[in-house]
Amino acid sequence: MTLGTLGQVKPLDLTSDPVALTAALVDIPSPSHQEKHIADLVEQALIDVPGVQVIRRGNTVAARTDRGRAERVVLAGHLDTVPIADNVPHRLVDGVMYGCGTVDMKSGLAVYLHLFATLATSPDLAFDLTVIAYECEEVDSQFNGLGHLAASDPEWLQGDLALLGEPSGAIVEAGCQGTLRVRVTTRGRRAHSARGWLGDNAAHKLAPAIQRIAEWDNREVDIDGCVYREGLNVVKLESYLATNIIPDEAYALVNYRFAPDLTAEEALARVEKHLEGYEVTLEDSVAGAHPGLDKPAAAALIAQVGEVKAKYGWTDVARFAELGVPAVNFGPGDPSYAHRQEEQVPVEHITRVATQLRDFLTPARPVGNS
Incomplete structure (x- = not known):
């Protein structure tokens, strides 16, 4: 009732x-x-x-x-x-x-x-x-x-x-579409921001990775007359200890929406290859x-x-x-x-x-x- x-x-x-x-x-x-x-x-x-x-x-x-x-x-x-x-x-x-x-x-x-x-x-x-x-x-x-x-x-x-x-x-x-999320991490060395040259800014190291993600070539895949358009995007950025500390770690969460012609494993391999040289950790994935x-x-x-x-x-x-x-x-x-x-x-x-x-x-x- x-x-x-x-x-x-x-x-x-x-x-x-x-x-x-x-x-x-x-x-x-x-x-x-x-x-x-x-x-x-x-x-x-x-x-x-x-x-x-x-x-x-x-x-x-x-x-x-x-x-x-x-x-x-x-x-x-x-x-x-x-x-x-x-x-x-x-x-x-x-x-x-x-x-x-x-x-x-x-x-x-x-x-x-x-x-x-x-x-x-x-x-x-x-x-x-x-x-x-x-x-x-x-x-x-x-x-x-x-x-x-x-x-x-x-x-x-x-x-x-x-x-x-x-x-x-x-x-x-x-x-x-399938979807996966990876964490891209860069690491450096802490220092007081007044003496920043003594540190190694992890956030700055992340910038080239973000640029590489922005340059991703999005596929358009036709399956049974349905066109799936892919996308690789940063959805979260974080790097903070305090306003006067050079951060020793930074990360970006990156979401890949992929066409269903790929398995989750194949999709991850594409992302890892594109971001070769960076620390990439899988957080979640599911096939389309x-x-x-x-x-x-x-x-x-x-x-x-x-x-x-x-x-x-x-x-x-x-x-x-x-x-x-x-x-x-x-x-x-x-x-x-x-x-x-x-x-x-x-x-x-x-x-x-x-x-x-x-x-x-x-x-x-x-x-x-x-």
Whole structure:
């Protein structure tokens, strides 16, 4: 049960219009690590869908049909939001819904839950369906519910195509870039700044490394017609002891966003080669995901939506890619509004994604042998 905006106790109705369901989800506060209440509601609502199997791991809930279709589509979205910033409950103004989680990604999750619930027993459904509503996407990856499910129950992520409800402007954003972060360190010798010639300024030694990073030749890589543009950038600089001390250590944190044609190891090797002669330490890395648009189910989705582009940035589609499942991002709204106090999603985007995805899942001629 959930408290509505007027204080009444209400269950979640997954068969309600996706716009109304988005509003209901937004009005349930669920910052990261506080998803139990919303997970309880989603779990109960999915249990009420006839003929499906439901599991729960922590505050991650998943359900699937088993109708013997030849292909399976996985629909995944996260339950958590960033901290609320006086933007719950939702507001609906001139066709735009405002509120924490509207675009990232309760609108996408609402569409997925709605279609799962309304199509689970439909004779027109061309695919078996799995829906996953997971916890802790907005925090450190060690807490990520989809990652935990991939480790404990990998079969629940298996399918012929996976969709992630990331905001993508109501078009398909395919695959994702990989990302790694390295620390570039220079060392010197401390001295009083009044006698700086007695020291060796580590910060000054860092300058040539920064210049070399600025001269990096960014690749543009075309995979399945999606062009991924890479970037190597300094994201943090630090070198300080006191205002009258020559620093003996300086470092730059450097982020490399790389195309999914590279493994994480290959990407690191490129950075190390470019910064040869400097002390480079890997802090974090994760590979990207190929778009997989040559797969029949993915091609059918693209034909239905009509527009596709590369995903800049890393998303959880990479977790599916690790399991050999082609995955794309497909959700309502402009991702630039994510995490902002004025977070918002156009109602028309919610309706469009729901309509296009329903048409894909229930084609006039069944896909494959389904």
